Amino acid sequence: MFDLIRLGLTLHDARRQKKMTQEEAAEIIDVSVETIRNIEHGDTSPNIATVFALCDIYGLYEYEIWRYYKRDHAVDERLREMKVLHSNIIIERVLR
Numbered sequence: 001m002f003d004l005i006r007l008g009l010t011l012h013d014a015r016r017q018k019k020m021t022q023e024e025a026a027e028i029i030d031v032s033v034e035t036i037r038n039i040e041h042g043d044t045s046p047n048i049a050t051v052f053a054l055c056d057i058y059g060l061y062e063y064e065i066w067r068y069y070k071r072d073h074a075v076d077e078r079l080r081e082m083k084v085l086h087s088n089i090i091i092e093r094v095l096r
Helices: 004-017 022-029 033-041 048-058 062-066 073-095
Strands: none
Touching: 004 033, 004 048, 004 062, 022 033, 022 048, 033 048, 048 062
């Protein structure tokens, strides 16, 4: 999950530094202007492919965007449960 406001501000500033309009950015990466606007305003959780495409045209490195990622503890817990389940299945197969 991203801090959408900070992500949007970063992408907005990067676009402006490139002297690019929202319309131009939208056309280059083949999304609607509304999508660009919503991302920049922090109104939507963007598709990660869209974020990376914007990074590419704005000249941002992807690591600059990941600093706005916030860990979701519920997802982390579910991943741990899945790892344990997967490990138990492997152990059961070995013991058969």
